[in-house]
Amino acid sequence: MSVTAAKGFTAAGVAAGIKENGNPDLALVVNNGPRRAAAGVFTSNRVKAAPVLWSEQVLKGGQVSAVVLNSGGANACTGPQGFQDTHATAEKTAEVLGRGAIEVAVCSTGLIGVRLPMDKLLAGVETAAAALSEHGGEKAAIAIKTTDTVHKTSVVTRSGWTVGGMAKGAGMLAPGLATMLVVLTTDADLESEVLDKALRAATRVTFDRVDSDGCMSTNDTVLLLASGSSGTTPDYDEFADAVRQVCDDLGRQLIGDAEGASKEIKVEVINAATEEDAVEVGRSIARNNLLKCAIHGEDPNWGRVLSAIGTTRAAFEPDRLNVAINGVWVCRNGSVGEDRDLVDMRYREVHIVADLAAGTETATIWTNDLTADYVHENSAYSS
Amino acid sequence: MSVTAAKGFTAAGVAAGIKENGNPDLALVVNNGPRRAAAGVFTSNRVKAAPVLWSEQVLKGGQVSAVVLNSGGANACTGPQGFQDTHATAEKTAEVLGRGAIEVAVCSTGLIGVRLPMDKLLAGVETAAAALSEHGGEKAAIAIKTTDTVHKTSVVTRSGWTVGGMAKGAGMLAPGLATMLVVLTTDADLESEVLDKALRAATRVTFDRVDSDGCMSTNDTVLLLASGSSGTTPDYDEFADAVRQVCDDLGRQLIGDAEGASKEIKVEVINAATEEDAVEVGRSIARNNLLKCAIHGEDPNWGRVLSAIGTTRAAFEPDRLNVAINGVWVCRNGSVGEDRDLVDMRYREVHIVADLAAGTETATIWTNDLTADYVHENSAYSS
Incomplete structure (x- = not known):
């Protein structure tokens, strides 16, 4: 169902020939209104890909008629020519849809530093426009995959309105090489300012707390489009909760499909003095290569x-720290706790609780283990 | 020659039975004077092992008569009992040498969260004391190895005085699980304040810029002991240069022997606005898992x-960045530069130059590639 679960949207996914293997590589999502409000969140990497620079400008207007997304090339670090390519993509999409280019957001994912095959891409936009359908959400989700092994979609339906979405990639703020792209749609009748508030609140506690490998992409983009076609204006809190729920679900799917991973690790920091402390500690644990290797080896280290x-x-005293792994408090007061042999590490999900004993705040960061498969996948990618 | 290259020092390395495989695991370095001045630099990790907490106190006095080092156990996160074990080790060493315990520094390396077998360790101190020799430097260097494949020593001799040392481990401020321990000795006749100044100046541009895997140990220790037995007081700059040279040499040996590495990567940041910017950028590049995998795959990504x-x-404009890999400027002005196929990646050493085009400052960080061997070594360590 993906981005076409909400009323007022059509989508398509086609093989434009950008990927040499002939797999689907171009997706189009169109908002047929009546409203075309939108909000976006982009990578905080200061080296931003051309489509991010373009889409940031588009989103300033608060209106998005269509999103065109390609896999097979990130169009990052491609200079002024790369920006012209993104602009041409938006122009072409606007032309075939009969809309204005400044309402067309563009997303790209794939290898950095390589220009896109524009002839194939622009022809693909025409093919995709001809294939637009109210049932095209799945195909769109499939066309944005890079190293993803499965496509990711999620839908939440409330009384009279729906939030749905698609995602690809392996993380955010700290994604794998494959960049995180997310498009969310809703038929709720809301202004762009409300969408923006709900989207930022949701990403702060979902995608921003997914940290697969500590690396931050040049292309990360999360868009939320509202068609208003349900004719319903939900209560803000209820809407924000639905957006958060879809983001949370998609974020978990990203971690579940992260490159080469064999374990999904939930790092829960409790009793922190501040939420910032909890996030900093969670992220530090999630990024520790030695720990990620140990978890891979099923070693409750x-x-x-x-x-x-x-x-x-963060505020803490070393001799008051407690750590539980899969429910066993293996560290008490900064020293040896319960018998580590009691920890059952056989399952894919691993739960680490770090108790800072310094307050009442909490945060959860999701990450993966570090595996030989990750090394293989990322040492052979562009060569 | 190691720590006994400088006059006035004796050392020993023995197998005390702390390691189950029977390899040497206890080293003793003794300063026979006439002077016993010393300086130390310790891990900035806030979770410090018992021997670090003890040795920090010892170094506050500026006098060290002996250093006792064990491999086979880090004595970290072992609570008050662990601290008592370190204290007992210093007391025993002091007793057999006829010195004061407050002049005995203690270093430990190995697994965290496990108490040391104190009966074996204390018996080993007696054995080591009986084996002390002016030729014992190599044996001491061998006894502190953990995952090191070779022992590391370095010596610089100037007119009438010498600085020598030994090291083990895979990094600092960001070392591998094996902790970095370094003991330097000199027969120059210098006060502890001068030693401290020279040691901090040296570590700041050597060990502090060696970043193998971004992880920081609980046990890192660098000690510099002066016997004064040459009767020579060198010029400060000349002495500081010799200390820096020994630290630089040992740091390169650590990177050369880092766990599972197949490439040594020199990350040189040039034209930064400040030295801090250069170090921050160099460290960010050195810690990027995706890049480290790419280098492993000989991909100039x-x-x-x-x-x-x-x-x-750091201060920079994305469209002014330049990057060279092994002498080929593959990125010019933030975009595609020379042909990446020109980059020869066959050799063990890889040289990355990042030109920020924002000033005149520079810094060099050394790191390694990320390999399947690193994952294997660190996923099977304690299980």
């Missing part, structure tokens, strides 16, 4: 958790 | 270098 906590500026 | 630079707060 709590010393590496403490070592990661120790590198942060 | 400059897009990942730009992506890493983009996550920093």
Whole structure:
């Protein structure tokens, strides 16, 4: 159902020949209104791809008629020519849809530093426009895959209105090489300012807390489009909750499909002095390569958790720290706790709780283990 | 020659049975004077091992008569009992040498969260004391190895005085699980304040810029002991230069022996606005897992270098960045530069130059590639 679960949207996914293997590589999502309000969140990497620079400008207007997305090339670090390519893509899409180019957002994902095959891409836009359908959401989700092994979609329906979406990639603020792209749609009748508030609130506690490998893409984009075609204006809190729920679901799917991963690790930091402390500590644990290797080896190595906590500026006393792995408090008061042999590490999901004993705030960061498959996948990617 | 290259020092390395495989695991370095001045630099991890907490106190006195080092156990996160074990080790060493315990520094390395077998360790101190020799430097260097494949020593001799040392581990401020321990000795006749100044100046541009895997140990220790037995007081600049040279040599040996590495990567940041910017950018590049995988795959993936630079707060404009890999400027003005196929990646050493085009400052960070061997070594360590 994906981006076409909400009324007022059509979508398509086609093979334009951007990918050499002939797989689908171009997606189009169109908002047929009556409203065309939109909000967006983009990578905080200061080296931004051309489509991000373009779409940031588009979103300033608060109106998006269509999103055109391609896999097979990130169009990042491609200079002024790359920006012209993005602009030409928006112009072409606007032309075939009979809309204005400044209402067409563009997303790209794939290898950095390579120009897109524009003849194929622009022809693909025509093909995709001809294929637009109220049932095209799945195909669109499939066309944006890069190293993803499955396409990712999510839908939440409330009384009279729906939020749906699609995602690809392996993280955000810290994604894998494959960039995170997300398009969310809703038929709720809301202004762009409300969409923006709900989207930022949702991404802050979902995609921003998914940290697969500590690397930040040049292309990350999350868009939320509202058609208003349900004729319903939901209560803000209820709407924000639905958006958060879809983002949370998609974020979990990203972690579940992260490159080469064999474990999904939930890092829960509790009793922090501030939420910022909790996030900093969670992120430090989630990014610790030694711990990620240990988890891969099903080794409940709590010393590496403490070592990661120790590198942060968070408020804590070393001799008051407690750590649980899969429910066993293997570290108590900064020292040896319950028998580590009691920890059952056989399952794909691993739950680490870090108790800072310094307050009442909490945060959860999701990450993966570090595996030989990750190394293989990322050492052979562009060669 | 190691720590016994400088006159006035004896050392020993023995197998005390701390390691289950029977390899040497206890080293002793003794300063026989006439002077016993010393300085130390310790991990900035806030979770510090018992021997670090103890040795920090010892170094406050500026006097060290002996250093006792064990591999086979880090004595970190072992609570008050762990601290008592370190204290007992210093007391025993002091007793057999006829010195004061407050002049005995203690270093430990190995697994976190496990108490040391104190009966074996204390018996080993007696054995080591009986084996002390002016030729014991190599044996001491061998006894502190953990995952090191070779022992590391370095010596610089100037007119009438010498600085020598030994090291183990895979990094600092960001070391591998194996912790970095370094003991330097000199027969120059210098006060502890001068030693401290020279040691901090040296570590700031050597060990602090070696970043193998972004992880920071609980046990890192660098000690510099002066016996004064040459009777020579060198010029400060000349002495500081010799210390820096030994640290630089040992740091390069650590990177050369880092866990599972197949490439040594020199990340040189040039034309930065400040030295801090240069170090921040260099560290961000050195810690980027995707880049480290790409280098392992001999892929000159400059897009990942730009992506890493983009996550920093350093002064730069994205469209003025230049990147060279092994002498080929593959990225010019933030976009495609010379043909990446010209880059020869066959050799173990890889040289990345990141030109920020924002000033005149520079810094060099050394790191390694990320390999399947690293994952294997660190996923099977404690299980």
